[in-house]
Amino acid sequence: MxxxxxxxxxxxxxxxxxxxxxxxxxxxxxxxxxxxxxxxxxxxxxxxxxxxxxxxxxxxxxxxxxxxxxxxxxxxxxxxxxxxxxxxxxxxxxxxxxxxxxxxxxxxxxxxQSEIITAVAELVAGTGFAVFFGGDFQDAVVACIVSLMIVLVGKWLSKRENNLMIYNLILAFLSEVVIVVSVRAGIGHHPDRIMIGIVMLLVSALGTINGMRDVMQRNFISGSLEVMNSLLGAFGIASGIALAILLFKDVSSEGFIMNANVAAQLISCTIGCTGLASWFRIRGKKVLYSGIGAFFTWGIYLIVYELYPSNFLAVVVSSCFVAGFAFVMSRVSRAPSTIFLTAAVFPLMPGARLYYLMYGIVSRDFQMAAEHALVLVETCLGIAFGFIIVDVISRSIMRTLGKEYHMGKESTIIKKGE
Structure with a gap:
């Protein structure tokens, strides 16, 4: 050998x-x-x-x-x-x-994957989340147009710009410009809700959450680097939005409002996450499983929040579900749990909070900015805690069954000492 x-x-x-x-x-x-x-x-x-x-x-x-x-x-x-x-x-x-x-x-x-499939997936994701965050039919049309722009410009830009912060800044700026122009031309009604749906295509909050998980599991270097990289990406999104708002001035915002129809929330987030799953090059039945996971993740969030109106608790419980769902599906499909986890958790992603944080700063409404910054951090921590709770339970189950769940340096040391 x-x-x-x-x-x-x-x-x-x-x-x-x-x-x-x-x-x-x-x-x-x-x-x-x-x-x-x-x-x-x-x-x-x-x-x-x-x-x-x-x-x-x-x-x-x-x-x-x-x-x-x-x-x-x-x-x-x-x-x-x-x-x-x-x-x-x-x-x-x-x-x-x-x-x-x-x-x-x-x-x-x-x-x-076919570029056509990828483009359609991105259109479906952007449009679905625009409706999820309260957009109407005309807003969905604008979101579809902007998503198409991201597909075309993003493909061209990705070959020329490897810096995630600059990449996100340019796409976020162009997206906000197109949205504001469309709304002022009478095509759309709610520029903030449309942009939030688009932000979900660019947001790197999952990297932040995974970084927090690594830090909590004492992987300090990799966790810190992942958090820093995600924050740079988020800073790029926020900066692009801020530049566009400063350019146009008087960009309207009605504040954070979800779609008033619960059924519409569940259907639109399922459609949006199914699009994201396909965009992430998930194939076959796994795309359907990701959509189902998203549907129940958001449904559980709504139920918990209705029983006990705490965003943190609702996020922890629903993220526990999605992590458990991913664990089970990974065993059933013999595939990495990442495949089922990534798209299904997106209804919990604080993309809307990032938008309103930057909007508050630009409009000098620092109370709004502080409020949404707090909820953003709270949501990321809640998802990370939920993931870790399931990770601990999963390790315990696998050890009870006599199987190694996560193997690392300590596992090799124990093996040598046996």
Whole structure:
């Protein structure tokens, strides 16, 4: 066995997982499991958003270290699913280094999803969330137009701008400009509600939440980096919106108002999250499962909030559901829970709070800004707590069943001491 090439192949899989949107702990877990399957005497893994490091000690006593720099990541959950299956295959069959590298390259070279499907998915997501946040039919038409603009401009811009903050700033600015012009031309009625729906296409709050999860689990470096990266993306969105509002002046806002019809809320968020699932390159029945998860996530939020009007409690309970749903569906479908978690949790994402935070600052209504900033942080913490509660319960269940849930450095140390 050529261990240099084997470690390279394992690292290729880890890089692919990270680039396709896997969480830090998932990448580390997969790498540790693959290293363990080849019976290395010692193996250490370190992963951040931009770096992967592996050091192994081969059965012959040779020490090998390889480092990989990651320039950018995106959400391609179809490839993520195939890479996850490949890591399972590597652990169970222990193929040679040539086979590992060949299979990984085959997955990464898979033909991308049709641009038409991606465009339609983005249109559906933007329009669905505009209705979810209280927009009417004409607002939905404007949201559809702006979503199409994001598809076209975003594709062109992504090839020229890798900085998430600048990318989001430009798209948010152009989106707000088109929305304000459309409303003043009489096409739409509520520029704030339309823009909130569009913000959901750009918002990076999930990265913040995952970063908080990492910090709470003592992965301080990776968690802090993920939070900082998400905050930069959110700052770009807020800055783009603020520039457009300053440019036009007197942009109207009715404040945070959800669609008055509960059935419309449930249907529109389900449609929006189904669009997001397809946009994230989720395929087959998993797209439907993501929509179902979103429907029940928001339904549970509404029920809890009706019984006890606390946003934090409602967010914690509903995020517990979506995390549990993702855990169960990952076992049923033998796919990463990320696939079911990411789209289904979006009804809880505080994109509206980000918009009104910036609107309050620009309009010098600092009380509004402070109020929405507090709810934004509260919501992110609530989702993170919900995820962690389910993670703790899931680990306990798997240990009771005699199975390893998340494998890390401590697992390897315990194994050596046995």
């Amino acid at each position: 050529n261990y240099d090439r084997l470690v390279q192949g394992i690292l290729n899989i880890g890089e692919g997982l990270l680039k396709c949107g896997a969480e830090i702990f998932r990448v580390e877990d997969s790498l540790y499991r693959m290293c363990k399957s080849y019976e290395f005497l010692r193996y250490d893994v370190f992963v951040t958003q931009s770096n992967i490091q592996i050091t192994v000690e081969t059965p012959e006593g040779q020490i090998l270290t390889q480092i990989r720099n990651i320039e950018s990541t995106s959400a391609d959950f179809d490839k993520l699913n195939h890479l996850n299956n490949l890591s399972r295959y590597v652990c169970s069959h222990k193929p040679d280094e040539k086979e590992v590298i060949r299979r990984c390259e085959k997955i990464m070279q898979k033909k991308d």
